[in-house]
Amino acid sequence: MRTDIAIDLGTDTTRIFKNKRIALSKPSAVAIDNIRGVGVVYGSDARAMIGRTGDRISAVSPIERGTVADFESAQMLIKQYISDVSGKKMIRPRAFVAIPGGTTAVQQRSVMDALESAGARNVCLVESPLAAAVGLGVDFSTPRGVTIVDIGKGTTDIGVLSMGGLARCESIKLAGEDFDTAIARYVRREHNIDIGILTAEKIKKSIGCVMPRPLDVGLYMNGLSVYSGLPESFEITTEEVYSIMLPIAEDIVKAIRGVFDRTPPEMVADTAEDGLYLIGGSANVYGMSEFLSKNLKVKVITPEEPTECVIKGLGGAMENITILKNGDYRYTSLEDLVIE
Ligand SMILES: Nc1ncnc2c1ncn2[C@@H]1O[C@H](COP(=O)(O)OP(=O)(O)OP(=O)(O)O)[C@@H](O)[C@H]1O
Numbered sequence: 257m258r259t260d261i262a263i264d265l266g267t268d269t270t271r272i273f274k275n276k277r278i279a280l281s282k283p284s285a286v287a288i289d290n291i292r293g294v295g296v297v298y299g300s301d302a303r304a305m306i307g308r309t310g311d312r313i314s315a316v317s318p319i320e321r322g323t324v325a326d327f328e329s330a331q332m333l334i335k336q337y338i339s340d341v342s343g344k345k346m347i348r349p350r351a352f353v354a355i356p357g358g359t360t361a362v363q364q365r366s367v368m369d370a371l372e373s374a375g376a377r378n379v380c381l382v383e384s385p386l387a388a389a390v391g392l393g394v395d396f397s398t399p400r401g402v403t404i405v406d407i408g409k410g411t412t413d414i415g416v417l418s419m420g421g422l423a424r425c426e427s428i429k430l431a432g433e434d435f436d437t438a439i440a441r442y443v444r445r446e447h448n449i450d451i452g453i454l455t456a457e458k459i460k461k462s463i464g465c466v467m468p469r470p471l472d473v474g475l476y477m478n479g480l481s482v483y484s485g486l487p488e489s490f491e492i493t494t495e496e497v498y499s500i501m502l503p504i505a506e507d508i509v510k511a512i513r514g515v516f517d518r519t520p521p522e523m524v525a526d527t528a529e530d531g532l533y534l535i536g537g538s539a540n541v542y543g544m545s546e547f548l549s550k551n552l553k554v555k556v557i558t559p560e561e562p563t564e565c566v567i568k569g570l571g572g573a574m575e576n577i578t579i580l581k582n583g584d585y586r587y588t589s590l591e592d593l594v595i596e
């Protein structure tokens with residue numbers, strides 16, 4: 257029986273591909289019983305507990321900025337999610353795993369280690385823009401450059417592909433969560449109200465934008481007064497949120513330009529003609545594709561399901577072994593890695 261799986265361990269969401277479909281898509285969050293040292297709650301329920309637990313339980317996000325930040329909790333999360341998709345008949349699977357571009361050997365080891373100690377037999381690490389290109393079904397076998405920009409929660413990954421592989425791949429630590437922290441900071445400073453990061457994210461998703469919206473609307477939310485420490489509601493408007501989010505979007509553009517500067521000019525010229533593919537959850541930010549198009553002066557192509565390209569591509573590559581033909585990508589285990 258086939259046991260291979262593909263995993264995209266995102267800062268926001270863990271996605272698993274198995275048996276030709278996305279078998280799991282759950283928040284990368286776990287609540288741990290500190291006395292027993294075991295994970296007790298996973299996924300959305302654990303995420304809702306972040307910032308709300310007492311001494312006995314701690315709720316954490318094991319993945320930060322696209323890499324393993326807390327080894328033990330990452331291992332618990334992966335183990336739980338692999339068993340969720342495998343049922344009782346779990347045979348140690350081989351795993352295709354997405355990693356951000358430009359990760360260090362130490363970060364790669366840590367992902368492999370977490371996967372292996374969670375039960376994976378062998379692991380094949382694939383940079384997420386390459387997986388995304390497979391998922392999008394774009395032809396990157398020719399010398400013509402194809403550019404993918406993946407704006408997730410913790411990282412923005414930029415990959416330029418040609419001749420069947422990555423010509424340039426970088427990961428910037430600036431993405432969706434930076435909008436949330438900026439909104440929370442602003443509300444504290446301007447409204448004297450403390451809000452959690454989940455409330456800030458809700459504000460972003462409902463009225464956030466990086467291009468002006470046609471109508472300025474207000475949203476009422478609750479937080480804690482900085483002065484009284486008591487619950488208080490406040491109103492925040494589209495225009496305010498636009499002014500908070502705009503500088504971050506501008507920084508993302510600057511970073512993408514920086515990557516273009518380090519990419520062979522011919523390939524950047526191809527992107528100027530053909531456009532770039534924008535994926536990741538933050539592609540859903542109102543005005544994001546228009547903003548990138550205006551500031552980078554390229555056409556921006558957004559697929560219907562921007563958060564699924566990486567996992568679909570990983571799964572596709574795993575099943576057709578398209579990228580395994582390239583010697584850089586093969587199943588290995590920690591034992592095979594040379595320690596320098
Ligand atoms: N409608 C929306 N409007 C604004 N932001 C959104 C929307 N939907 C999702 N997001 C943001 O997208 C981000 C999650 O994207 P995604 O699922 O691609 O992240 P990830 O793959 O888990 O993280 P990463 O790749 O950075 O490790 C979150 O920051 C979330 O707030």
Ligand SMILES: [Mg+2]
Nearest residue numbers: 266267408536
């Ligand atoms: Mg991602």
